[in-house]
Amino acid sequence: MGKAFDVIVVGTRCAGSPTAMLLARKGYRVLAVDRASFPSDTVSTHLVNPRAVNALARWGLLDRLVATGCPPIHTYSFDFGAFTIAGAPGTDKDAVAYCPRRTILDKLLVDGAAESGAEIRQGFIVEEIIVEGERVVGIKGRSKHGGAVTEHAGIVVGADGRHSMLSEAVHPEHYREKPPLLVGYYSYWRGLPTHGRFETFVRDRRAFAAMPTHDDLTLVIAGWPYAEFADNKRDIEGNYLKVIELAPDFAGRLRNATREAPFAGAAVSNYFRKPYGPGWALVGDAGYNRDFITAQGILDAFRDAELCATAIDQSLSGARPFEGAMGEYQRIRDAEVGAMYDFTCDLATLEPPPPELQQILGAVHGNQAAMDGFARMNAGTISPTEFFAPDNVEAIFAAAGRAQG
Numbered sequence: 001m002g003k004a005f006d007v008i009v010v011g012t013r014c015a016g017s018p019t020a021m022l023l024a025r026k027g028y029r030v031l032a033v034d035r036a037s038f039p040s041d042t043v044s045t046h047l048v049n050p051r052a053v054n055a056l057a058r059w060g061l062l063d064r065l066v067a068t069g070c071p072p073i074h075t076y077s078f079d080f081g082a083f084t085i086a087g088a089p090g091t092d093k094d095a096v097a098y099c100p101r102r103t104i105l106d107k108l109l110v111d112g113a114a115e116s117g118a119e120i121r122q123g124f125i126v127e128e129i130i131v132e133g134e135r136v137v138g139i140k141g142r143s144k145h146g147g148a149v150t151e152h153a154g155i156v157v158g159a160d161g162r163h164s165m166l167s168e169a170v171h172p173e174h175y176r177e178k179p180p181l182l183v184g185y186y187s188y189w190r191g192l193p194t195h196g197r198f199e200t201f202v203r204d205r206r207a208f209a210a211m212p213t214h215d216d217l218t219l220v221i222a223g224w225p226y227a228e229f230a231d232n233k234r235d236i237e238g239n240y241l242k243v244i245e246l247a248p249d250f251a252g253r254l255r256n257a258t259r260e261a262p263f264a265g266a267a268v269s270n271y272f273r274k275p276y277g278p279g280w281a282l283v284g285d286a287g288y289n290r291d292f293i294t295a296q297g298i299l300d301a302f303r304d305a306e307l308c309a310t311a312i313d314q315s316l317s318g319a320r321p322f323e324g325a326m327g328e329y330q331r332i333r334d335a336e337v338g339a340m341y342d343f344t345c346d347l348a349t350l351e352p353p354p355p356e357l358q359q360i361l362g363a364v365h366g367n368q369a370a371m372d373g374f375a376r377m378n379a380g381t382i383s384p385t386e387f388f389a390p391d392n393v394e395a396i397f398a399a400a401g402r403a404q405g
């Protein structure tokens with residue numbers, strides 16, 4: 001029997017490390033474990049939207065990221081073939097995004113948790129969630145070089161990703177589920193500057209995006225509908241390059257660049273899971289996942305970490321019953337991401353935009369304030385509900401009418 005902790009967090013990437021860090025800063029005894037040893041890479045591109053950059057600043061970690069030489073991204077551009085919408089993704093205060101290698105970002109987050117007083121065990125695999133009656137009470141696992149270990153805690157947090165072992169053990173309610181909609185492959189290119197821009201290209205049943213990362217490399221991800229996964233997987237490079245060829249200017253830039261890494265790829269399903277129950281909570285992809293086409297996962301993980309750590313603190317300190325505090329975490333999460341979830345799932349079908357949306361996009365093009373709004377919506381700075389609000393859409397059409405007149 002190991003020593004008792006207030007909280008055990010399984011998984012120490014974007015959701016787990018901030019959760020452990022914030023609870024340790026409140027004075028709780030926190031154990032956070034991960035089978036990976038950091039620095040560790042993972043299959044994910046790594047656009048960190050301005051609101052997530054703001055979270056890093058609030059937590060005192062942004063200066064460290066900036067010091068790694070990660071280039072800031074000040075513009076998001078969306079090339080639809082007929083026209084391009086380009087705007088600022090953030091606000092005056094939080095103006096830029098970053099695209100840090102996950103080897104660097106995730107290590108920085110783990111270090112932040114350790115420095116805040118959380119006990120971190122890397123190279124530690126959780127093999128079993130201990131459930132007594134209806135209640136989760138601890139974990140069993142082993143470290144790479146040690147024997148089996150059992151640890152107990154008041155609350156076990158699953159920050160263990162899409163295939164969450166904690167979720168498997170507690171069978172939470174699933175809702176609004178959708179199967180994988182697209183498959184994407186990415187690699188890193190040298191000699192492909194984007195000059196501080198996140199560039200997206202949308203074509204019929206195809207899309208790709210380019211973003212600058214560490215070491216003067218540019219990450220380029222290309223995708224097609226999941227229905228074509230099996231046919232296309234035999235020639236990933238050929239199909240990837242065919243997607244890029246749909247934007248001849250960009251293809252010309254890519255031809256002058258050198259690919260520096262093998263392709264990595266993924267397709268993910270979309271779901272909400274109830275994120276709490278007796279003795280347990282879920283954060284990040286373990287509790288909610290949406291296709292990566294809108295690059296919201298890191299922002300979502302950071303938001304969950306703050307909401308969940310606040311709820312756990314309220315419960316453990318006796319300020320509020322567990323059910324009420326965690327119910328609020330779920331309500332805020334679902335309300336904040338609901339419209340973005342639908343927008344993301346629509347986009348991820350890679351179907352041409354419906355006629356009403358095409359009209360709106362046509363009217364947005366050329367109107368800088370509206371283009372900034374569109375970039376902000378895609379960055380998660382404002383909600384699709386706000387951007388597509390009837391008043392806003394009317395104002396966009398009125399401005400387009402005046403410009404034509």
Ligand SMILES: Cc1cc2nc3c(=O)[nH]c(=O)nc-3n(C[C@H](O)[C@H](O)[C@H](O)COP(=O)(O)OP(=O)(O)OC[C@H]3O[C@@H](n4cnc5c(N)ncnc54)[C@H](O)[C@@H]3O)c2cc1C
Binds near residue numbers: 012013043268292
């Ligand atoms: C192709 C692709 C591109 C993406 N691009 C972006 C993007 O540009 N921007 C963005 O914001 N998001 C992006 N995402 C989403 C983003 O990667 C995730 O939302 C985010 O990483 C979720 O973090 P997490 O901490 O919840 O889970 P994860 O990153 O999955 O971390 C879970 C951790 O738990 C550990 N773990 C699991 N089980 C156990 C166990 N039994 N014992 C011990 N440890 C365990 C794992 O080792 C892992 O380290 C992308 C995703 C994909 C697939």
